[in-house]
Amino acid sequence: MPLTTIGFDADDTLWHSENHFMLTTERFCELLGPWCDASHQERIESELIEIERRNLKLLGYGAKAFTLSMVETAIEVSDGQIPASAIKEILMWGHDLLKHPVQLLDGVADTLEVLADSFRLLLITKGDLLHQESKIAQSGIAQKFSGIEILSNKTPGSYLRVLDQHSVQSAEFLMVGNSVRSDVLPVLEIGARAVHVPYHLTWALEEDDSDDVAVAEFQTLSDIAELPKLISSLDL
C-alpha cells in the first residue's frame, strides 16, 4: 500500500525543547547546592529523575509536571531546609519554560514545504494540552498539517486511534520523531513505518528500551532535511 500520510512528533523533532529542560535542570542542581550535604550534591539530578518517574502516571508529561517534581525534589533533597524564596525561583523557571518562544529546528520549514506537496501531514505530540497548542500556534507551521493530535501518551493504541480518526491505514503511514520509545517502537508495533531523527539531548525517561530496540528495524537520519530523499527511495 502506498505511503499517503506522514506523522511528525513536535518537541525536539520540529522545535527545540529538551535543551530548555536541561538548562533548567542545571540551574536546579546549582540552586540546591547550599541546601544539601556534599554527598547529596551529585545525586540531585538522579533524584529529580526518580521523582519524575514516580510522578509520571499521575502528573503526565510537560513543564507543569516537571515544575511540581522539581519542587518536590528540592524539599526532599534539602531535607525540608529549602527556603520558600528558592521554591519561588523554581516556580518562575516553570513559567519561563511555558513562555519560552518556539525555535524551529534547522531544515524543518523547508522539509515540511516539500513533503506537503505529496503527502498528508499530521502533527502527533504528547504533553500538556494548553502548552502544546500554544507552541503549535506560535510555530508558524500549523497550516502545513491537516490534523493536529495532542495525546497524553504515545502507545500503539493511541496511534491506532489517531489513524482511525483520520481514516488512515497503518500500512500507508510513516511517523517521524526523535524518541525511539514514543515515535518509533509503538508505530512499528501497529505495522506502520517510522524514521528516527535523534535530537542531541534525550530526557532520561525517553531513553530507549534496549531489548525492544534490538529487535526493531528502522531508519535513523541525522538531519530532518534528508527525509524527502529517504522517502522517495522507499519501495512504496
Place this chain on the structure above:
Amino acid sequence: MPLTTIGFDADDTLWHSENHFMLTTERFCELLGPWCDASHQERIESELIEIERRNLKLLGYGAKAFTLSMVETAIEVSDGQIPASAIKEILMWGHDLLKHPVQLLDGVADTLEVLADSFRLLLITKGDLLHQESKIAQSGIAQKFSGIEILSNKTPGSYLRVLDQHSVQSAEFLMVGNSVRSDVLPVLEIGARAVHVPYHLTWALEEDDSDDVAVAEFQTLSDIAELPKLISSLDL
C-alpha cells in the same frame, strides 16, 4: 433541523469535582493561618483566586495548575516564611486531587442510558488531558459517548471545531453543563442550544459574566434527571 447530538460537560455535570477543590482551599486557608498576619488571613482565598486568574493563560485549568498556584500563593501570603514542610503538604493535596475516585452525580447514569437510545452523545470537557482521560476511564460511562473531546478552553471556535470533526451542524446540537460561561454562552453564540444544570458550587473563575447572561436565553434544570423530559418537550 432536528436535534441529533447532545454534548455533556464532565466536571460538576457528570461527576463531582469542585467540592474537592473547595475542601482543599479550606485546608489551604487553615494551613496558612500561622504564617501570615491576622489582616491577611481573610484575604488568603481571594489572593489564591487572583493568582489563579493571573496564571490561567499560562497554566490552564486543572489540578496541576491549581497546585502550582497554591504553592505560589502560600509563598506570597506568608511573605516567604512558609516552611518547606507545608509546601510538601500542598503538593500532596495536589496528588490527592488527581487520585480522587470519580463519583458520578445522582441521576447521571440513568439519564445517559435513556438519551443514548435516541441521540448521539458527546463528552466535551476542558482541563488537564491526562487527568480527564483517567476520570473518563474510571467513570464507567465512557462507552455511552460516541466521541470524547478534551479541550484547553471552551470557546465558540473550539465548539465549532468539535462539531465539525463529528460532522454535526450547530442547529442539531444541544450542550448540557454546569457552567454558564463555558457550557452555555459559547454554545448559544454558534447557534446551537444549551441547557444549564448548576452544581451547588461554582469556582470563582467560572462565574457568569452577567452582561452576557442578561441577553442570553437558555433553560436551567435543577436536576440532570429532568433532561429527557425537557428535550422531548422541545420543538424539534
